[in-house]
Amino acid sequence: MFRLEKRFTFPMGHRLCKHDGACFNFHGHNYVVLVGLKSTILNKNDMIIDFSHLKEELNAIFDVLDHAFMINKEDKEMVEKLQNADLKVIPVDYDPTAERMAEELYFAIQAKLPKLRIKAENSELCLDYVTIFENENSKATFSEIA
Numbered sequence: 001m002f003r004l005e006k007r008f009t010f011p012m013g014h015r016l017c018k019h020d021g022a023c024f025n026f027h028g029h030n031y032v033v034l035v036g037l038k039s040t041i042l043n044k045n046d047m048i049i050d051f052s053h054l055k056e057e058l059n060a061i062f063d064v065l066d067h068a069f070m071i072n073k074e075d076k077e078m079v080e081k082l083q084n085a086d087l088k089v090i091p092v093d094y095d096p097t098a099e100r101m102a103e104e105l106y107f108a109i110q111a112k113l114p115k116l117r118i119k120a121e122n123s124e125l126c127l128d129y130v131t132i133f134e135n136e137n138s139k140a141t142f143s144e145i146a
């Protein structure tokens, strides 16, 4: 099995409205995301996928998150205030923890797999995992493999 990993970074604010500690407050992280891909074969260029092609395809996902504020839809009053202030707000169906963000990113990237396979000329290209760091000491990973 061949594996590769590409790193993406973006700053984003969030608030965990279900949290009873400091994370209840508005704050942000310089998120680091590691996207792991795997394949049993290599393409005609001896690659799983060209790193630059991977970047081109996934940048759209990270551009949406860049300098945004992610907030639980249940936090209705705050969502409304932020949206009325014309800020870049992303209301989601969960508290935007690293675990939930890793899961959400995993499925967003998985949805791009058909296009990535065509670009890579590699029909065996698979998504392995998504790991997200809130800081250098704290990370969460989502993978469908137990």
Ligand SMILES: [Zn+2]
Pocket (backbone or CB within 6 Å): 014, 023, 027, 028, 029, 134
């Ligand atoms: Zn946080």
